[in-house]
Amino acid sequence: MRATSFLLKGPGRAPAKEPVPFVEILPLRLKDTVSGKSNRQAENICLQELGLLLSCLKKHDFNQTSCDKEINAFKNCHKTVMAGKKIIYEQEKRGELKTGTKDLSSKQINKILKQYPLV
Amino acid sequence: MTVLGVIRLSVLTVPRNVSLYRRGNEEFLHKTYSSYGPHYVKPHVTTEKRKELIESGEAETLKLIPIKAALNYETCSVFHDELTRKFTNHVMRCGKKALARELIEKTFEKIKRIQLEKYHKTPEDQKESIIKDPVKILHDAISNSKPLLELTPVKRGGVRYQVPVPITENRSLFLAIKWLITSAKDKDRKIHFPEKLAWELLDAAANQGRVVKRKVDLHRQCEANKAFAHYRWS
Structure with a gap:
């Protein structure tokens, strides 16, 4: 009660006058780069094969001879993933860009954005 | 390999150790510091591979292509075994190859003796099941010791988790060889390395023993x- 009367005496904080001036703190345009951080999560590959393999091994008391199917599936999965990665790495190294590809890596997008900047 | 610069190919006559590559719209020259030019191909040393090439007709095209000289360990000898060579190189310390080879030879001799003894002791009808070839034993031991997965520490939220990850064929081979050698080195002072290695290899070939347990x-x-x-x- 005491505080209210005291506070109501003065003018208080001056309200902002219309129109409020706009201050551009960051430039109002998109950057010509993307960060490659979101790729990391997407690379959890061969998880299903890994799970199957481990459960099979546990079931057969870690005797590999009874889990040949699972082992081969897991190895093949890893092999194909690594081969795909290698191809992409080499393409990036050579600076190649396949026309018509929809899944571009962050590096490839950066490359295009650099060639054709937005502003 | 180093980049010489943005020199247009048409300006130069290209020496044999220089090749051209593109980055974006620009042409670069790549210089290799090999004594062979980029058009040289690797030699095919083994007899089987050469037979294969002749049968498939690939040999005809290879006739016209310059081929690199074989490395000094590459041989067409029937006694040469690639995995044994690899294993010998891992046994080697301080570049003493002759000693490493001697140790492997002694190991093989020990395995042969043990297996022959076993062979003569077993009854006639089961003799077929005993492997007497030490190289075969080595191959079996290594393939039985190869791990499928590995644990790698990953830090998440300040906690270090041990995460199972798949490993490459090369890494798996390396681990198997390393485990076999380290377990053979862990021995009594009076037992010699070849003897212990022979026991370890025989154990691993039979899918038992310390290395298989480790895997x-x-x-x-x-x-x-x-x-x-x-x-x-x-």
């Missing part, structure tokens, strides 16, 4: 840490 333990740990498998992002 199974690693698989067990991977199974225990299965829940963290999705933490991997490499």
Whole structure:
């Protein structure tokens, strides 16, 4: 009660006058780069094969001879993933860009954005 | 390999150790510091491979292509075994190859003696099942000791999780060889390395012993840490 009367005496904080001036703190345009951080999560590959393999091994008391199917599936999965990665790495190294590809890596997008900047 | 610069190819006549590549719209020259030019191909040393090439007709095209000289360990000898060579190189310390080869030879002799003794002791009808070839034993031992997975520490939220990850064929081979050699080195002072290595190899070839146990333990740990498998992002 005491505080209210005291506070109501003065003018208080001056309200902002219309129109409020706009201050551009960051430039109002998109950057010509993307960060490659979101790729990391997407690379959890061969998880299903890994799970199957481990459960099979546990079931057969870690005797590999009874889990040949699972082992081969897991190895093949890893092999194909690594081969795909290698191809992409080499393409990036050579600076190649396949026309018509929809899944571009962050590096490839950066490359295009650099060639054709937005502003 | 180094980049010479943005020199247009048409300006130069290209020497044999220089090749051209493109980055974006620009042409670069790549210089290789090999004594062979980029058009040289690797030699095919083994007799089987050469027979294969002749049968498939690839040999005809190879006739016209310059071929690199074979490396000094590459041989067409029937006694040469690639895995044995690899294993010998891992046994080697301080570049003493002759000593490493001697140790492997002694190991093989020991294996041969043990297996022959076993062979003569077994009854006639079961003799077929005993492997007497030490090289075959080495191959079996290594293939039985190869792990499928590995644990790698990944830090998440200040906690270090042991995450099971798949390993490459090369890494798996390396681990198997390393485990066999380290377990053979862990021995009594009076026992010689070849003797212990022979026992370890025979054990591993029979899918038992310390190295196989080590592999199974690693698989067990991977199974225990299965829940963290999705933490991997490499």
